[in-house]
Amino acid sequence: MKYAIQWLRSLLFSIQMYIMMPLMALVYLPFAFFTYKAVFAYIKAYANYCRWTLRWMVGLKTEVRGEIPTDECLIASKHQSFLDVILIVSTATNPRFIIKRELHRMPIFHFFGKRMGNVPVKRGDRGRAIARMMADVKSGKIAKGQLVIYPQGTRIAPGVKAPYKIGTGLLYEQTGQDCVPAATNVGVFWPKRGVYRKPGVAVLEYLPPIKAGKPRDEFMAELEQVIEENSDRLMAEAGFVPER
Template structure:
């Protein structure tokens, strides 16, 4: 009962904060982006604080020393809505690659346009790729950080990875570093779930992948690095939080994939 109440309160606070702040801050859209941008990390930090104090979810970030200077691509695992705002304060001037449809949401869409987020029309693959590349190159030239979720959509914790070609294309065309980010957010903020389970969410920033690799080697390296560490973070969370309901489904997904946990914590926690 308490879990449902805390989840309800956080969800209400999250959407209320977002709506109220977007309306109150509308005048900043008239300012140059370099000044108006600061409202976005403020909104993100407010939600992170609400997540901790209301839902009991702490956010830990590891590997900050791996963040390069200047413009580069950030390729993050995507398990929940949490990373769409929790990653923002980690970078100086980030821009997301997002669905074009989000531009049409009243008020919210105005912010994505003013903050020069990169829209992608997923229904027009070749044109969408060319447009995304052009905008991404402009962002890199401006010293910005391009945040992309290589799987294109949220994937449940423990699910078979499904990386798309977009990040490989950008790596090849832009010739810049790619910063992999592993995480375990789906254990505490399940995809399409209402409940928010208390515990420690971990984001781990891995060493950057340097430019110059072949597309095949880059793709293999990126998937291996992100998936290996994300699986380790799931096992760490299972050891610390053996009662997490999501662990049962994670164990089932890993069994379907023929994956054997290195320490057995996921299966032990799911069976307890």
């Protein structure tokens, strides 16, 4: 019975979360045509709304630790569910994401994503897309901020091992920016798939930056080590025990 009640609470949370996304977008839409500040105001308001409703509807609190990046940089984050996206959006100054081009076919994602400076990519086009984004920042078309990338390329469930893709190292070289790793345990509470959301405290932690200019292989090794070690620590803190 307890599980069924929590599942129902999780379902209601998910339904209202997706309903509120376009409704809140309509409020900010007239202003977003004229200033990108309204775009970031919308995504932060929506992310904070999700965190608020998640707490009282599901009993899942959220916590962000570490020094929140405010300067231009890369954020390379462990990706376990949509919740780590919400936590980054709610805290980083002007975050933008490297995302699949297919997502930009949705009207809301297309308009707000383009205005915030997201980088929609298809296979083989990442280099040109990043170059265009950096040119738009330099020209003032989009705001300076943090480019978010997920080094493993997709959501990875707790306890599952997956390689870190070299694209993050190439991006680190191409931008010449510091990289802020981010660890998380959100997948313990909000899984990769399914409706059920577990009560507790989900954490995203910004880690000390890796300075620009390191050799690519050295950077990738350090990035994987600090993200995996600290994500394992946060998951253990949440009571997760990996299968053997």
